[in-house]
Amino acid sequence: MDFDLSPDHELIRRTVRDFAQGEIAPVAEQLDRTKSFPYEIVARLGELGLMGIPFPQEVGGAGGDTLAYALAVEELARVDSSVAITLCAHTSLGTQPIYLFGNERQRQEWLPRLCAGEILGAFGLTEPEAGSDAGNTRTRARAQDGEWVIDGAKQFITNAGTRISGLVTITAVTDLSAAGGGSGSRSGGEKEISNILVPNGTPGYEPGEPYRKMGWNASDTRPLSFTDCRVPEESLLGQRGAGLRQFLKILDIGRIGVAAMGVGLAQGALDEALAYAKQRIAFGRAISKFQSIQAKLADMATEIEAARLLVYKAALQKDAGVDFTLTAAQAKLKTGRLAVRCTEEAVQIHGGYGYIEEYPVCRFYRDAKILTIGEGTDEVQQMVIARALGA
Numbered sequence: 583m584d585f586d587l588s589p590d591h592e593l594i595r596r597t598v599r600d601f602a603q604g605e606i607a608p609v610a611e612q613l614d615r616t617k618s619f620p621y622e623i624v625a626r627l628g629e630l631g632l633m634g635i636p637f638p639q640e641v642g643g644a645g646g647d648t649l650a651y652a653l654a655v656e657e658l659a660r661v662d663s664s665v666a667i668t669l670c671a672h673t674s675l676g677t678q679p680i681y682l683f684g685n686e687r688q689r690q691e692w693l694p695r696l697c698a699g700e701i702l703g704a705f706g707l708t709e710p711e712a713g714s715d716a717g718n719t720r721t722r723a724r725a726q727d728g729e730w731v732i733d734g735a736k737q738f739i740t741n742a743g744t745r746i747s748g749l750v751t752i753t754a755v756t757d758l759s760a761a762g763g764g765s766g767s768r769s770g771g772e773k774e775i776s777n778i779l780v781p782n783g784t785p786g787y788e789p790g791e792p793y794r795k796m797g798w799n800a801s802d803t804r805p806l807s808f809t810d811c812r813v814p815e816e817s818l819l820g821q822r823g824a825g826l827r828q829f830l831k832i833l834d835i836g837r838i839g840v841a842a843m844g845v846g847l848a849q850g851a852l853d854e855a856l857a858y859a860k861q862r863i864a865f866g867r868a869i870s871k872f873q874s875i876q877a878k879l880a881d882m883a884t885e886i887e888a889a890r891l892l893v894y895k896a897a898l899q900k901d902a903g904v905d906f907t908l909t910a911a912q913a914k915l916k917t918g919r920l921a922v923r924c925t926e927e928a929v930q931i932h933g934g935y936g937y938i939e940e941y942p943v944c945r946f947y948r949d950a951k952i953l954t955i956g957e958g959t960d961e962v963q964q965m966v967i968a969r970a971l972g973a
């Protein structure tokens with residue numbers, strides 16, 4: 583077992599770290615305060631080849647692997663979670679479904695522009711009555727005259743409503759024949775759910791107003807509505823009826839990215855807490871010399887390192903082509919909780935200043951909580967892990 587990163591992996595880590603510190607850190611507080619989507623930063627991420635890291639060069643990607651992707655996400659989240667989730671949702675959720683399940687025409691039409699960061703991709707699974715219970719999708723698509731006619735609503739969707747949003751892949755019930763012609767259930771009680779690509783600008787597809795959120799303030803999250811929205815029959819992604827299976831696969835992959843966000847955010851909190859503790863004087867000495875502060879810093883550093891190894895293990899398993907579902911769920915569960923705990927400790931170490939928005943740890947604390955909810959809640963991860971254990 584080799585714990586050293588390869589020169590290529592070191593290079594991407596260093597490149598993203600320098601970019602995050604040099605170009606994101608100076609504007610992160612302002613973007614968060616003004617709830618402004620980071621258009622210029624996303625354009626720079628595209629120029630640096632970071633908007634399509636794990637996809638082959640033949641389709642416009644950077645030809646990197648999952649570990650390279652995780653390292654980049656970690657370094658971004660260390661400085662700014664809004665930028666990190668924008669890249670993460672775009673890559674794991676927006677682009678990945680087209681790469682994995684798209685036909686040749688769909689791949690050629692969308693992947694080069696997505697990988698270049700010219701347009702953003704979004705993933706629309708969650709609905710008002712279908713979150714953890716994703717199979718309870720109510721959005722419907724009926725086939726009519728060579729088109730899919732979509733009616734329904736999605737909620738909490740990332741990247742769908744910016745000026746550069748290009749498309750959303752949604753789940754929709756495509757079998758309306760059974761159960762009284764309306765419920766979308768098959769006679770066996772099982773819904774036929776398919777994935778459909780809907781370009782932004784399609785009449786009948788409306789991204790709603792952005793939510794007012796606790797954190798991730800500079801990222802784009804909105805409800806989406808579909809009313810008599812018509813897309814060509816060829817907009818089906820993958821096989822008809824395979825929608826839920828495809829999305830579960832996408833979520834497995836996405837968990838590695840979100841877990842990397844948790845490690846990065848926790849590390850960012852530790853960086854800030856350590857620097858502050860070394861310069862804050864109380865009772866005539868730096869507070870970093872007090873044992874109880876040292877214990878907090880030591881625990882944070884130790885847990886972050888353990889969690890980081892779990893994330894890298896999941897990434898390496900995926901790249902080796904072995905089953906990574908269990909490790910990805912464990913990494914997601916571990917790192918979400920870790921980010922919440924470390925950001926809280928970092929605020930504590932800052933005392934009253936930690937409660938003031940000028941200090942990054944204040945934003946980090948607000949940004950952490952979603953990591954125990956999005957991309958499958960902690961309770962859902964526990965279900966996935968318990969199932970893998972055979973419980």
Ligand SMILES: Cc1cc2nc3c(=O)[nH]c(=O)nc-3n(C[C@H](O)[C@H](O)[C@H](O)COP(=O)(O)OP(=O)(O)OC[C@H]3O[C@@H](n4cnc5c(N)ncnc54)[C@H](O)[C@@H]3O)c2cc1C
Pocket residue numbers: 671675705706707708712713714715737738739740741795798803952955956957958959960961962
């Ligand atoms: C900022 C943000 C961005 C998001 N981005 C996207 C996106 O881009 N695309 C997308 O599709 N979705 C997105 N989501 C949605 C997110 O994935 C869901 O919010 C999440 O999966 C939880 O679903 P829910 O909110 O419906 O909660 P629910 O499923 O209603 O859960 C409520 C509570 O019940 C618990 N619970 C539910 N079922 C069980 C069970 N069987 N056993 C034990 N406990 C259970 C949950 O763990 C949770 O604690 C985003 C959400 C947010 C807030």
